[in-house]
Amino acid sequence: MASLEQPILISFKLCPFVQRSVITLLHKKIDFTIEYINLRKKPDWFLEISPLGKVPLLRVKEHVLFESAVINEYLDETHGERMLPEDPLARAEHRAWIEFSTSLFNAQHQLTQARREETYYKIEEDLTKKLAPLERKIGDQGFFEGDSFSLVDSAFAPFLMRSQIVADNIGVDPVSDYKKISKWRKNLLSLPEVQKSVVKDFEDLYMEGIYERGGYLADQ
Ligand SMILES: N[C@@H](CCC(=O)N[C@@H](CS)C(=O)NCC(=O)O)C(=O)O
Missing domain, CATH: 3.40.30.10 (Glutaredoxin)
Structure with missing residues (x-):
């Protein structure tokens, strides 16, 4: 109880x-x-x-x-061990990237809603471009930085999970252009705190939402 x-x-x-x-x-x-x-x-x-x-x-x-x-x-x-750096400058930088993750959610959501082919490709191009500075910034050990899970990892994991679902079900995957982000996604999606963070039928629910919206992505 x-x-x-x-x-x-x-x-x-x-x-x-x-x-x-x-x-x-x-x-x-x-x-x-x-x-x-x-x-x-x-x-x-x-x-x-x-x-x-x-x-x-x-x-x-x-x-x-x-x-x-x-x-x-x-x-x-x-609670527990800190997930943001102690150093104020590094901490501010982590917060800035957490804010950045929100713009990816928005682009990802817009991609599922775009109806016209032209709009769809414009959003996809913008989303792909947005990932370039992230690829330059992140580490190569499967986390945002270093070898431990931070609040930045927590902030990006939902975007990465949704991108993997769309890649698996529809074959559209802007992340696959980026080596480090792909590794990051694979690692984060293997972690129990990420796997258990959604309901059991999340993948079906997410895909149903995409098909119900009936945008250009759903027809790929
Ligand atoms: N900046 C907010 C965004 C939260 C947000 O946009 N939540 C959406 C659902 S994913 C919501 O509750 N929207 C209300 C609505 O659709 O009326 C946060 O980080 O918590």
Whole structure:
């Protein structure tokens, strides 16, 4: 049974931002409760406590945290070994790359929605270009930096997981142009905290969403 002190993560099964926080919770081995809501029919209690009407939310005692990057930093500061560097400059750099990961989620999502061939290829080209500075920045040991899992790894893993699913099911894979990111993806997707961060039928749900949207990607 869930303890009253356990944080509660308010979630949506397909949300990459929620997934970032689940990965951090699992990596830190923090006991938590997860509660799914339907974003198409947001419950009143959720709208009352969510300033932006978005998931994830983390309920901690009488507090409600929002914004996945903030939730992750709170979890990091309060549990176990730090997942951000001690040095302020390095830490700021990690935060900047976490912010960058959001732009990849957005591009990835737009790619699944584009209807016209021309729009689709423009988004795909932009997404592929966006990966170039990341390839230059990341290390070659299967993590963002060095040989340990950081909050940056946690932030990018949902994008990398979705890119692998699309590669496996549709054969479209901008990541495959990049050697280090491909290695990073393979390593992160082999980790238990990443594998267990989504529901069991996540791949089917994600692909169903793509086919339901009926964009150009679904026809590849
Ligand atoms: N910057 C936010 C983004 C969260 C976000 O966009 N969540 C989406 C689901 S993936 C959401 O709740 N959207 C509300 C809506 O669609 O109405 C974070 O990092 O937590």
